Structures are given as C-alpha cells and as structure tokens.
Amino acid sequence: MVDIPQVENRIDANKKISGEAEFIDDISFSNMLHALVLRSPHAHAEILAIDINEVQKLEGIEKVITGRDIKDEIINIDIGDHYPLAVDKVRFEGEPVAVVLAQDKWQAKKALNSIKVEYNVLPHTVKAREAIKEDSPLIHPDQDQYNRHLDTNHHPNSNIFRHYKLRKGNIEKAFKKADKVIENRFDYPQRSHTQMETHGAIAKWTSDQEMIMYASTQSPFFVRTAIADMFKVKATDIIVKSGYLGGGFGGKSDVSIEPLTAFAARFVPNKYVKLKLTREEAFNASLIARGAEVELKTAVRKDGKILGEKAKIYFSSGAYGSTSVHIVTAAGHNCTGPYEIDNIEVDSYGVYTNTPPVGAFRGYGHPEVHWAKERQIHIIANELGLDEDEIRIKNMLKPGSINALGQKIEKENGDLLGCYKKIRERLDEIEINQKPHKVYGKGIAAIMKSPVMPTNSAASATLRFNEEGTVDIACSGSEMGQGTKTAMQQIASAALKLPLDKVKIKEDISTDNSPYGWQTIGSTTTWKAGRAIMDAVRKAIDKLKENASLVLDVNKEDLEYRGNKIVLSENEDLFVNTDQICFGYLHDNGLVKGEPVQTYGTYMPKGLTYTDPKTGQGNAAAEWTFGAQGVVVEIDKETGELKLLNMMMAIDAGKVINPKLARGQVIGGMVQEMGGALTEELRYGKDGQMRNNSFTDYKIPTPLDLYDTDFDVYFFETPEPIGPFGARGIAEHGTVGIAPAFGNAISNALGIELFKLPLSNQKIFLNMNKEGDLYV
Amino acid sequence: MAKTINTIINNEKHEIEVPYQMSLLELLREELNMTGTKEGCGNGECGACTVLLDDLPVRSCIILAHEIDQKEVVTIEGLKNTGDYEKIKEVFMAEDAVQCGFCTPGFVMAVKALLNRTKYPNDQDIKEALGGHLCRCTGYEAIHKAVKRLV
C-alpha cells in the first residue's frame, strides 16, 4: 500500500480564512453593466404584452431585453424546451421575463419596476401527482416537436417528459409466490441547495464574436458547449472561466444563469455584463432539488427474503426537463437499494410542473429513493416480526450478486456488510443518558451510490516539470469546497514520489487552456481526474527515464525512477538527479541531451453503455460505493421536538487520500441531508408562488442544531481498481441514507411510521398523538 | 439623497458621501473594494457579512452605511493586524473548518468578537456567538472543534 503524503492544511485555507479568495461577486470590471431581471410573478401564464418604451428612455439604462429578442437561441442540453428568457409564456414564478442592463444598479432597480407586463394567468400545477392527471394543464403542449439530444421516452400530450423503465425477472410471479406484499408511498419534497454563495456570471462578447465568461459554475466546459450550441458558434469561441465557488452541491452544474447572461451580453458588445442572483432569486430562479414521490410494492417471503419489487417514482421536475432527465434514471435504477432482488419492475417519471427546474443535488436521485427503500425495509421487518438487520443482510448485494442493472457485483466494489455491521456495532454501544419526558431512538440505513454520467464523460490533466525540478499540474475539476485540488496535490506527490512542496496544482479553470473535464459532479473528480493525473505521471516518468538513458548511456528499461533521482537498477551508484534532466540535461560544453518533460493524462470511463430502452438494464454505472449510516435521536414526549445526539457513517472509500478532508465531506453531506430529513421543504401557495424563499422561512441546519452532536465516520478501504491508489469518490454519499435513518429512529422511539419528509417537530407531534398513521 | 460621514475603517480615517439607502456591506464591497466581507443573503439571516462596529459584531447587510458616522469599523481585511487573527486562523486550519470558504470570514469575525468579550468562552458563549451563522458545507463539527480549541 502506498502512503499518501499528508498536507498540513488544504491548499486554499489561508486565502479563504483571510477573505482574499475571490468569488464571482468579488470580480468586476470598469464599465461593467449590471443585469437585473424582471421575473414572472405567476406560476403559469401567457405573456400578452410587455411595454418597455418608457423604461428604455430612463437615464442610465443601456438596454432592455425581452423574450421578443429571442430568435432561435434555445438551451438544449437533452431536451430543447427552454429559452434563456420567457417567450410568450411563463412556466414558473421567478422565470426571467425581461433584463435591464445599466451602469448603476440603483437605476436598473428603478427601471425594473416600471416595465409593464400583461399576463393571462393559466391554471398551474406544482406536484407531479397532479400534473400526470389527464385534466392537468399542459405545461409544454408541444413537447412532441421539441428537439432532443436523446430519446427521453416522453409521453405525448402529457406532462411526462421522461419515462425510465427497468425490468428484471418476472414481477407478477414474485407477487404470486410472496407470503406478504407490502405497499407504501413515500414523499421527498423539493428543496433548495442554498449554497451560501448565490449564482453569478459575468460575460462579454468581443467584436470577433468571441465570448468571455466568468461564472460560478461546477461545469465550465459544459457551459461552454451549451452556450456555443445556443448561438450556433464554435465551442472554442466561448471561453468560460471559473475560480472558487461558494458551494456547488450540484446546483451550479449543468447550466443555470449562464445562458441568460450570455444572451443579455450579446446586445452590448465589448462590455462586461454581470448577473448576480439575490438570495430570493437563488431560491426561486435557479435550480432546485429533489421532489420525488415514490411508491414501493414489495413481495416478501416469511423469512424476510425479498422476492420482488415494483416501484413507481414521480419527480416534480419543474418547468424545464434537461437538468433532471438523468436524475430520473439514477433514481430508477437505485430504488431497489443495495439488495439483490430477482424480480423488478420500475417506472420512473420526470414530470413537468410549474416550479423552478429541478437539477442535480448532492446524492442525485439516491437520497430520494433510499428514503423510500430503507424505510420500507424497516416497515417490512416490523410487519414480519423480524429483525431489520436480518432482512438487510439476507438480501444484501455481495460479490457475485446481480444488481438491478444486470451488473455483477465484485469484491472490489466494496464491503457493504462490513460497513453495515460497523454502524450497528457503534449504535449498540452508545449508552443513552435518559432524561425525563424524553424518548430515544436509534435508526440505521444501508446505502449504495453510483455516478450517472454520459458514457464519454472524460477527465484530463497536464503536467509540466519546471527547470528547477518542481512540477505544475492542471486537471479537470472545480474547487467548490470539497478540497479537490488539495487531494490532487497529494495524489500527484505520491505518484511522482516528490515532496508536496514540489507539486503545484492550478486551482482555477479556463476552457481555452485548461485540461478538458466534462463536469465536476457525481463525486468523480478524485476518481477520474486523479486517474488522469496518474496517467500524466506515468508518461512523465517514462520521459524522464528517456532523458536519463541518454545521459547515462544505458537502456531506458534498466532504469528505475525514485522521485528525486533516476538510478540504474543493478547499480545504484549510477544515477542522475531528476532536476538535472527534467528540462533536458545540460553538459558542461553546452550540449543538451533530452527534452523538457511535459505530459498530459486522460481518463475515459470504460465500457459504459446506454441502458436498453426495453429493460432499462445496461452498464450505466461506472463504479459503486457502499456504506451505512446511523443516527440517535432524542424526542420530547410533550412537544415532539427532536434533538440529534449521534450521527455516523461507515463507507468503503477504497483509499482515503486525506482523512481530514474525507471526514469533512462525509459530515458535511450528512448535515446537509439532515436539513432535508427534518426541516427543509419548498412550499408553494395556492397561486403557485414559492412561500418560503428566505433563510427565515426555509430552515437549514444551524450551529445550534449540531453543537451537542457526536459524529463517527469509519472508512473501509477495499481498493477500487480504477481510482488513484484505489480511491473512490465520497463527496455525496453522506447524504444518501440520512433521511431514512431519521425515519427509522423515530419509528423505534415512538412506534409511529412517517412517510413524508421533512420529519418536522410538528409532524412528529401530530403523529404521536393520533391513532393510526397520519399522512401529513 | 446622500450624507457625508466620518468614520474609521480598519484603522484608516474616511470622509465619504454615502447615499441614504446604501448598506454598509455595499459601501465596503462596492465603493471601498473590500471584498473579503461576503454577502450570503442580504437580509441579516446568514452572518456571512459580519463586521465589527465599535467592537461589536454586526451584519453589515442590514446596517445602513450612514449609520457608521463617527463610529469605527473592522472588517476581515483589518483583522490581520489584530493579535487574535493568527490564533483563529491556526485553529480553523488545524480542524479544517473551511470548505468552500464563503461563510468563513463571517465566522472568523464572530470568533474575534467572542474573544473580545471573553478570553475563556464556555459552551454557552460559543453557541451565542456562532448560533446565527450559517454554513452549508462543513456541518459545523470542524468549526465547533476549532473554536473550542481556543478555550
């Protein structure tokens, strides 16, 4: 096993603590225009007229842009259903209707208020379950005519834009053979990512028809491609730069405000245009998250063996579909949980609703379906009078199992059973200091996760030895707090066998010269970009040996790379120092042997395929990560108030590159998901307007909720064959099983079964005082 | 409508004319180019914009710029010259209490204010000082551990 050199601090810590780290809103240019957006107050309406005449005459207003300025600029990631500005119709409250560009944002604000828009309000729907009804208003009546980059299996004349089917075995037979069929419905409402930094972008078009954009994006290359496609220009004419992000969590992946910023800037060539969302806009005018109703019907035998599972998943995906097509898929093939089930029938639907579009959020479909599946297992155990551990362990995926996709699970995929047992053991050993009027519950959940990505989602890296023997590395992957660049420095240092201070990682990205990387999502950067770095290092070592062989006049094959020097394997006294040859060896007489060592490395996930349209099976998951999570809660018998005492996770990380950063990722993910479990839910009024678009009304976890919580994180290390030194991604996994762990803990504490998130104190209170279960 | 104010910001005297509706945060970030103070909400709900006003922590997004007339402001940029900064930095680094770093300057200011108030903060003091600050990345464990190291 390789020892990974450990850094004392993450490489960006000093800059971030001192406030020097530049985020998008810290960047400005002279002559920059501010873009302010007039947004729809209605969830669904026709735009009858927009009057901008008066506004355009106002002092300081450079330009007012509306949907009428759109020719055929359309955002087409997977489905061409979205313009950067509403054309003729608005489909959610917060949708951009007009943009005002002004030097002075105060003037722009004033101008915004004097734009007059006439609407014809249409009936709306914010819930998938309503939106699939036959008499539901159609949000995209002509979705049949839309251009699609991939067949999403939409249902004509309905709001269903994506239907993913998964079929394995014969579900009806399983139901016939079952001793019991247990059917439940679980609800995971929509949430907001609430990165502490809201989205921002600054764009300028030059007179050469090139666009330069600075953006708070996790996906600069993806933004480049989407914008190039929107304007029908070459991708190389679009330059997207990104630096530090104040949190991403998926909400800054794909595209959000970048197309609108690019579109607006096009009307004022040679001027930078800046669009920075307010907190309110970040809530109701960027991407939102989750929003799934899951029905599970499970066929079980008396002894706890799961014979079959039928699932229906309805995503309230919001007004536009591209950013959630693959979430629907991921939820579909993960909804059977980390279990081997022979008979499966899954239908997962992406449904248009009149809310902001749903996009990726840490966990990507997995938390939604684990909420259902891991609660279902708990309920099955109660109904059969069996122990939940027994059911989980009996059905668990293990080496040799065939998963829902038809993939064979190998030992190298990780130690699920070990993780599960570890969490049970820890839960068992926690002794609770019981207080009067309180009840206590321990809850557990098993998890699995795989990244869902295009089959060609590449990562890459470049490596350059400098004349002094130091190394510069650039690689794909945005830094948004996960510590990716620090981990890359450690990986490179380990692979190069050079001290950390000799290896420097470039932190920002510019699409015109940075190594290509598809997107920074799916917890894949350590795994994929790390792999690309390993590839670049391998090539660099080869070049160094080539140079050394010229200098020492021996065969390259007989040399051994030792970091600071290259030695002859059979005689260590014959060597040359790396810093003498990394730029070519300079002889005393000026003669140079060899060439500067500069290499690149790439990684393309191997063997991925599209899923079969009929069975939904196929090699859609490039890697698997398994783990288990647990919580211990205290509930006040009089008020229903819940307090978190312990939170824990065991995860098979393959290889931990940096224990401190890894722990931070797991805990950060768990606490973020605790928000979804206990307090977070986007609520809409009767008019379809978001009711809680502020931190006062939308409660995320605060320090006070966690001050007395004890955390345990356990890493298992079953090497992943592709990842650098065996490492897997771990950044999202903390989110996956937390909600069901809470649900199961509450069930154990109070004997009540809750089906709908968030598990608010009020909901707990109402349910514990009622006979039977309340679906609230 | 504007007002001329006299103020000391990070030990430097300023006489500036500020519009009445301008917030202190806007004055710092947009007029004086001190971008270390961050805006997370603009509504007094997150703490990212915390600065010291006459030694007390305030949320600069809901203080009007003209309210600092005759008062003294310290921002994250000015904190470096005060004794406690290195100490705070050290514990934040040691515990890796920083992920994306967007909330961090606000937390650092809050901790500085806490140390101004008491050299030996107890749990209650820490809870009061940090309770209203939001961080979406760390889950707070590392931040709490860092601050407890100062005790």
Ligand code: FES
């Ligand atoms: S920005 Fe001032 S409290 Fe959030």
Ligand code: FES
């Ligand atoms: S470190 Fe990202 S919000 Fe606190």
